Amino acid sequence: MQLIRKKRRKVILNIISLIDVVLLLLIFFMLTTRFVEQPGMKLDLPSASTADKTTVKELELIVTAEGELYLNEQRIVLDDLAKDMKSMLRESHERTLVLKADRNVSHGRIVEIMDISRSSGVDKIIIATVPK
Secondary structure (H helix, E strand, O other): OOOOOOOOOOOOOOOHHHHHHHHHHHHHHHHHOOOOOOOOOOOOOOEEOOOOOOOOOOEEEEEOOOOOEEEOOEEEOHHHHHHHHHHHHHHOOOOEEEEEEOOOOOHHHHHHHHHHHHHHOOOEEEEOOEEO
């Protein structure tokens, strides 16, 4: 008795269309992704090899090389710093200050700003740096 053998079909996976789709998605994401630099003042931040990354955005103080102060991107003078910080800290649940100072700002000025910040109610001061 002879059995009828069925012909086996070879399974062929055509991945060319899959490669096309993946390539188109890659091109789409490359074209739509924007590499945004942080807007604002031009600062030459000091570099540190042991810096940690944090993402606190509640209260940010920028000190430019010319000595100008910007509290959350609003220009202020040193005499109003304590008053403005106290009013912003009342609205904030986190009492952390991110201090972005140009490397050419004097050490005495930074210590003075840190002292005003601590007396205004800031619990934690983070000094922004760039990695080496």
